[in-house]
Amino acid sequence: MSTAAPDPSAELNLRGTPCPLNFIRSKLALEKLALGAWLQVDLDAGEPEQMVASGLREAGQYVEVEALEPGAVRLLIQRLG
Template structure:
């Protein structure tokens, strides 16, 4: 899911909604702008809230164009 250019917190909301539609063990790939969008979504998915409960594992990769790729495995 390409969310580059999507403002906060809409990028987080779209990520959470997409995760909710996945079955346990399925993967979601999200592309985000670096900086605040990456920090907000990553922190929310690793925190103590409802969104964090959806995440089994998350990998973060900096892309050559400056964006960030999150690979999220649904809990």
């Protein structure tokens, strides 16, 4: 498996977007990508991060979480199905 950072095909900035709207927008953006493509999503840390990451993992996607500045995270999501 490669250790190189993925090159996202699309990016979303959903900081300040409430749940579940941030999950819905992430899922819709992911559905537009080809299988194997990556989506980068910037979110507020805490509940938004947990809801979006867990929801997409439950849907069968691969999710990496990176910390940004305090209170913010970046999800790198690979579309697997």
